[in-house]
Amino acid sequence: MKPTFSKIIIYLIVVNFYQNLMAADLPEKLFGVKLKDHIAIYADKRKYKESFMPKGTLSFKLSTKDELKEIKPNDIFDYYYLTTKKDLKVLSIEAIKEYPDVKSENFNNVCLSELQKLNKTLADLYNVNPNKFKRRDYKVKDDTFTYLIQTKSLNYRIGGESIRLFIRCGHIGVKGQVVSLLSLGFMTQEHFKKDWSPLLEDMKLISNDFIKKDLRGF
Numbered sequence: 001m002k003p004t005f006s007k008i009i010i011y012l013i014v015v016n017f018y019q020n021l022m023a024a025d026l027p028e029k030l031f032g033v034k035l036k037d038h039i040a041i042y043a044d045k046r047k048y049k050e051s052f053m054p055k056g057t058l059s060f061k062l063s064t065k066d067e068l069k070e071i072k073p074n075d076i077f078d079y080y081y082l083t084t085k086k087d088l089k090v091l092s093i094e095a096i097k098e099y100p101d102v103k104s105e106n107f108n109n110v111c112l113s114e115l116q117k118l119n120k121t122l123a124d125l126y127n128v129n130p131n132k133f134k135r136r137d138y139k140v141k142d143d144t145f146t147y148l149i150q151t152k153s154l155n156y157r158i159g160g161e162s163i164r165l166f167i168r169c170g171h172i173g174v175k176g177q178v179v180s181l182l183s184l185g186f187m188t189q190e191h192f193k194k195d196w197s198p199l200l201e202d203m204k205l206i207s208n209d210f211i212k213k214d215l216r217g218f
Helices: 005-025 110-126 189-199
Strands: 049-052 055-062 079-084 092-098 134-140 147-158 161-174 177-188 200-203
Touching: 110 147, 110 161, 110 177, 161 189, 177 189, 189 200
Parallel strands: none
Antiparallel strands: 049 055, 055 079, 079 092, 092 177, 134 147, 134 200, 147 161, 161 177
């Protein structure tokens, strides 16, 4: 029996209701920052660096008490990056925690353990199933260094805008040392697809043994 037009309408209304209900629990702001706002709300628009990754973007690093006065920092993280293009509208906010460099043989990926804890914390905070955060691992395409990324991300919509909430561990192996960074942030899905996706090469889930390698030239 084919569904009637009225049943289809009711179905679409119900789907839309639950999508909006989900979005209502998910953040419109992160660390007090709203995407697409002008950077001048949060940072001195003159104090930026032109990013090499991704190219064509401007990065605003916030770390001192004075620089952080317009955002809501969290004690877990050491500093924050806001990213824009030349129009100075915020495309992403990212909080970063640095780990001390460790010798490859002593590497045990504390970052990934903390990523998993953040995954649960965010799921509880925003009332979503932790498994909604999808695991993807990447290698950044660059001829000068190898940057391995382990991520969990959740895509959702607010006000017609597609948002990507992510937790990320980044690792660089250099001369027997592993450098790791934990980050939590969000960005527009458009920014991810246009500016980040071309830089990323999909990989199978990255193991600790793989990260321990000297990755130069890989």
